[in-house]
Amino acid sequence: MSSNIYVEAQMLIRKPIEDVFEAFINPEVTTNFWFTKSTGKLEEGKAVTWEWEMYGVKTNVTVHQIVKHQLIKTVWGEPSTNVDYEFKEMEKGTLVVIKSYGFYQEGEDLLKIINDNTGGFTTVLDGCKAYLEHGINLKLIEDKFPSK
Template sequence: MNGITVEAQMMIRKPLKEVFQAFIDPNITTKFWFTKSTGPLKKGKTVIWEWEMYKAKAEVHTIDIKPNKLIATRWGTPSTLVDYEFKELSPQNTYVTIKNYGFTETGEELHKTLMNNTGGFTTVLDGLKAYLEHGIQLNLVADKFPQNLQD
């Protein structure tokens, strides 16, 4: 593994507990990211996230949870580590940082993975912001790769 880390970050104008819960509770997360989950994130447990529009699934293992501070997971193919870090900037503002690391790819394959993951996690945070701050489901993940996209 190399020491490369993908990072995406965003300030969300909502209280820390609400933003943290949006990643734990699939009833909220499905409003801005994946379409199905086998359950909430819990330390030591594995859930399956689905993106039905892409017929894609991922096993997500939660390594650690520090309430309102950190969610540490391992997921993907090949699997990598993904940490979600939360920082209260004020009672109504939370800063979220997603860090993805533990890549095994090299060369052009690594470059493509880094670009895809950076864009993907940025899209997730953009969707989270719209949903929590304005109650709008932008369908960003669903629209990222439309079915009728031509090469």
């Protein structure tokens, strides 16, 4: 049974909503701040595989809904979790809100997954902001868990 708990991370990115939305749909952009490989663009009703080569990790991502420039609803991870990306046009740019929910863990395991999701999605948004606003790939995901 999944819990009613959700994780939320948000960031204002000082770019037009079209550019920010595209950054999450198009792996040619997303690979500059998040995963290193993808089997394709996000499309409603389709599944893709995202890969983080430096960690030897892959995950299947199923896209349930896309509302252009507003919302991307996905399910991914093991065990699977719902992850929604919301986009809101603001005076100074685009507010991106990432919500993760549908956790099945309990107790200490739930606390760990909440911590991992909060930190992970905050790092993604930080990397996205740096890349879209300044053209800098900070390698935040790669450097989060350095092997040596």
